Amino acid sequence: MNPAIFDEMIATRRRLHRHPEEGWTEFETTWLVAQRLKALGYERVLTGTDVVKPEAVMGRDPKLVDAAIERAVAQGVPREFIEAIEGYTGCVAILETGRPGPVVALRFDMDALRIEEADGPEHAPAREGFRSEYPGLMHACGHDAHTAVGLAVARWVIENRDTLCGTVKLCFQPAEEGVRGAWPMVQRGLFDDVDYVLASHCGGKAGPGEIALVHKGVLASTKFDIRFTGTPSHAGNQPHRGRSALMAACATAMMLTGIPRHGEGISRVAVGRLEAGEGRNITPVHAYMQIEVRGETSEVNEFMCENVERIVKANALAYDVQSSIERVGDATTLPRCPDMIEALREVAQGIEGLAILDLEAPAGSEDFTWMAKRVVERGGQCAFFRWGCRHNGHHKFHFDLQDTESMPTAYKMFTGYVAKMNGTH
Ligand SMILES: [Zn+2]
Incomplete structure (x- = not known):
């Protein structure tokens, strides 16, 4: 050269x-x-x-x-x-x-x-x-x-x-x-x-x-930012009035890793970041997650995406909090x-x-x-x-x-x- x-x-x-x-x-x-x-x-x-x-x-x-x-x-x-x-x-x-x-x-x-x-x-x-x-x-x-x-x-x-x-x-x-x-x-x-x-x-x-x-x-891949918004309360006096964004996020993190494998190709899921809560004795109002999924084909990747979206919505319902999910990156095969x-x-x-x-x-x-x-x-x-x-x-x-x-x-x-x-x- x-x-x-x-x-x-x-x-x-x-x-x-x-x-x-x-x-x-x-x-x-x-x-x-x-x-x-x-x-x-x-x-x-x-x-x-x-x-x-x-x-x-x-x-x-x-x-x-x-x-x-x-x-x-x-x-x-x-x-x-x-x-x-x-x-x-x-x-x-x-x-x-x-x-x-x-x-x-x-x-x-x-x-x-x-x-x-x-x-x-x-x-x-x-x-x-x-x-x-x-x-x-x-x-x-x-x-x-x-x-x-x-x-x-x-x-x-x-x-x-x-x-x-x-x-x-x-x-x-x-x-x-x-x-x-x-x-x-x-x-x-x-x-x-x-x-x-x-x-x-x-x-x-x-x-x-x-x-x-x-x-x-x-691998095809999609990156998501997920947010949960709960209701604050005093953790000692009125725990029953609070709705925890942190617990919804934790449940989501655990459930994401349980998405079934796909029969037509390999898949990946990673929870890379989870930030939640305000302080020791406050029911956590905010939770933020950065996660990603991957798939050997775009169909497998889309299967992973659909599972992510359903799990987030279902946990928002289960914990009575608000959720938002944003696609922040996307690639195909x-x-x-x-x-x-x-x-x-x-x-x-x-x-x-x-x-x-x-x-x-x-x-x-x-x-x-x-x-x-x-x-x-x-x-x-x-x-x-x-x-x-x-x-x-x-x-x-x-x-x-x-x-x-x-x-x-x-x-x-x-x-x-x-x-x-x-x-x-
Ligand atoms: Zn690089």
Whole structure:
């Protein structure tokens, strides 16, 4: 790989790593991406509400967004830019070569997680001076690297535009965590004309020197926020007058894990967070839960969702409290396109020293699946691959990916695929 692009890619990843931004708050990141794409010479760089349809957005907390805007402005992001994007993150660059050929879209996600990053000398970002500067936030899933790879690929595409045909779309997605950002991009119509859509993720079951082609196992998933509202009372004098939101939430947590297994595919349910109550001697008025379900097929996932909704309603009735349930994230399964997987295999075979794995076992979820589904529904194809590293566990405080060793593989896969599909040869 071109050493200048390599150096820039690693520097970009480390810069993004120092300023992690969680889903729907990627203002510094979107600004950096948009500026870089314009500087490269992309004439069509779309941002904000030209990229995501606000009406289709889920799981966006205005308080978090407002705080992040102030932080981004303090870091030098112009307020006019925030106004131009109407407070919505995300960026897409489109290169139309003017020569007939396929429309190829590449997806790169940008968001970070609520995790306090490790601070010991055994953790490379701490040791080498690019640990997160934002307390409680960390790129613990490698999306900083995904974004930096995307910008490196964007540079390669521009530098090689005279050898390309068709159209290349570089899609920088907000809010992949919690599977929130892809759906409103699809609803904006960005994938309606796409023939091939490709995305990747670092790590997972792929180790150093390995690449994994994903055949199946990406689970459909839905994320819910649940609230119960009870009636307060003095716990000593008038316990009979109170209605406990806490007890309704606890019963719900226990019952959710008892949803029957489904005969037609694996399922998952997780209660990740439960906060309830006001004080020791007050019947608890408020309870809040964050939960998620998953399914091997969208039917199995929907079965899980229906059970969640029924259990919440039934417990509200049983404990005589009010309930509300909100879908804050959604992803489907990955359509399987064998021809595109084989095309990717050929690209991987051309990369020296790379071992190729084929994945079929159940793994995590990805909202890239909405982009994939839209493209496949309209006669196109999709694929998803993993590029390996020693990651120490995704979403953990000591997650790392050995950027200088692992990221070139991702870069070579994406540029190799574009050369294969859009090359004029
Ligand atoms: Zn991730």
